[in-house]
Amino acid sequence: MKTDTFRTLKKTGSLADVTMAVGLGVLLEILTGANPLIRDAGPYFEVILDEPVDLDRLPYERLCARPGYRYVKKGADGLAPSHGEVIDYDAERAKLLAAREARKSRRAGAKVDDGSEAGAAGSAVRPDWYLYQELNVLQAFGSHNALHAAVRSADPSALGSSVRRKLEAAASGADLAEVETEFSFTVSPVQGFNPLVGKGVNRPKPDGAPVASLSKRYADWFEEWLRYAGTPVVAHAAPVEDDIKFLVLVPAEMRLGNLRDALRPAFLAAAGRVWTSSLLDVCCSLEVARRLIEGSGLLEGDAEWELEGATPQDLVAGIQTAYFKSLGTGRAVSNLSFIAVPGWFPVSDAQAARDWMAIIEEHLGVVSRLREDRSEQYELISAYRDFLSGGDVSAFLSFAAAYGCFVLKEREARRRAGQPIAFVRRLTTVNVGKVVESMQKRYAPILDAEGFRNIARAVRLATVTEQFHKSRGNQLYEIHYGLLHELRRSAPFADRLTKVVSDFVASYNAENARMAERAADGRELPRRRPQVTTRDLEQFTQLVDEYGSEPVGYLLIAYASAREPREEAAGDEAESA
DSSP, X not given: OEEEEEEEEOOSSSHHHHHHHHHHXXXXXXXXXXXXXXXXXXXXXXXXXXXXXXXXXXXXXXXHHOOSSOEEEOXXXXXXXXXXXXXXXXXXXXXXXXXXXXXXXXXXXXXXXXXXXXHHHHHTOOTTHHHHHHHHHTTOHHHHHHHHHHHHHSOHHHHHHHHHHHHHHHHHTOOGGGOOOSSOOOOOOOTTTOTTOSSXXXXXXXXXXXXXXXXXXXXXXXXXXXXXXXXXXXXXXXEETTEEEEEEEEESEEEHHIIIIIIHHHHHHHHHTOOSHHHHHHHHHHHHHHHHHHTTSSSSSOOSSOOTTXXXXXXXXXXXXXXXXXXXXXXXXXXXXXXXXXXXXXXXXXXXXXXXHXXXXXXXXXXXXXXXXXXXXXXXXXXXXXXXXXXXXXXXXXXXXXXXXXXXXXXXXXXXXXXXXXXXXXXXXXXXXXXXXXXXXXXXXXXXXXXXHHHHHHHHIIIIIHHHHHHTTOOOSOOOXXXXXXXXXXXXXXXXXXXXXXXXXXXXXXXXXXXXXXXXXXXXOOXXXXXXXXXXXXXXXXXXXXXXXXXXXXXXXXXXXXXXXXXXXXXSOOOOO
């Protein structure tokens, strides 16, 4: 049988579906030497070779020497291979502990010789250590190691015919678990590799929860083999206090080699910098998008993959997660979720790639400084996560408006505490506009309207700009602290929004007039603010009537709280926040 396309069904709706498809790619890579393309095809994943192969003539005996994943050796283990695909868990853990001791010594001011045992060990800590640590916590290496040993010691002929039958089923799109084979191995399902299986309740209406493994049909040896092989390519894990979170890259259309060699290092680095659940999702998604753009070749260097005319989401769909909640004596799955990689607009040329990089850098700078253990900031992180997952412009406007209100409040709190307010990063009007217009071109006239921009500038001058001047000891005008919150509360209601804006404009213009009188009396007026005209108000009201009060109101908050580019910010603050 000759074929170039194989399919794995999405049977669980979890990360196990992804690792199974990637693992099939790993086995095909070993058998053919090819670099398979892995594609999300809706109800199944496709693993595609560049050229058809004859399944009857593949060198299946290779699998006996290379099962496709590493054996994890703990203590004295007679089944572990003497060399090759093996991880010495105890030795790797010792390296980690030595690295921690070296960091403690440095923080204490002691000198650490990089050539010493601690320094050498610390430099060799595996970047994917936490994946293996958390799999070990979930006791996931029993069948994992036993199958590795069974494959290595299997009769090559029996193993080869069995794998061939499984590959034939994959070529036809059949359920792999339904194929009986000569070689067979009993594997215990573990939640570290398949979150939806394990011990306990497995009946529609249970009358108890006996501690017994699920039926064998829920844990096919070949499917589990594929998951063991795919996990080290696309998965990572992170401790979240006493809990565990697993994250898996979900390819939309990506070659196995690129997933493993180019994308995975950036994924591991992003996950290693964050230790809270929602921020893990957000930062990993943005960092993956950044790496995809860097590898497009549109900025500099050779192209690692084709991205021109597509979005990062067209290459990597997102990140599948599983959250294991600590129950004291064990851990249980409490949440399965998916967060998308951004797909805001096509990367059509070098300028679009630069725009993407600027937006990602800005969003990372904003979101990564938020604290998940503070309720208001957690809500902001969740709102941004919803925006990434849904790809909906209304979700972005909701986040941008809420973040604008947070900026004013947090900057004031830092000013009163004697801390620099520039720590609170702000969005920029340019990048807010690019995201909004790319996701909803219909809103472009709002951003281009002179009346909208003039009112947004007036709100900015009366809030964050004057707040900046106050932090420098030269406040001149009133700071309207409650204005942004009032705008946000009134945004869903057209009449209330226009009244709040009209009342503000009247107050703003009146204060400008009073200051102008001072200047007329000969007193020095170091800063002047432009008036808002009746034409500006009329145009704003027309925008509310045409586009609805909520998008216009949220955009007003986002623009007013955002930072204008310096070259366009005549009369505005020159702060570097």
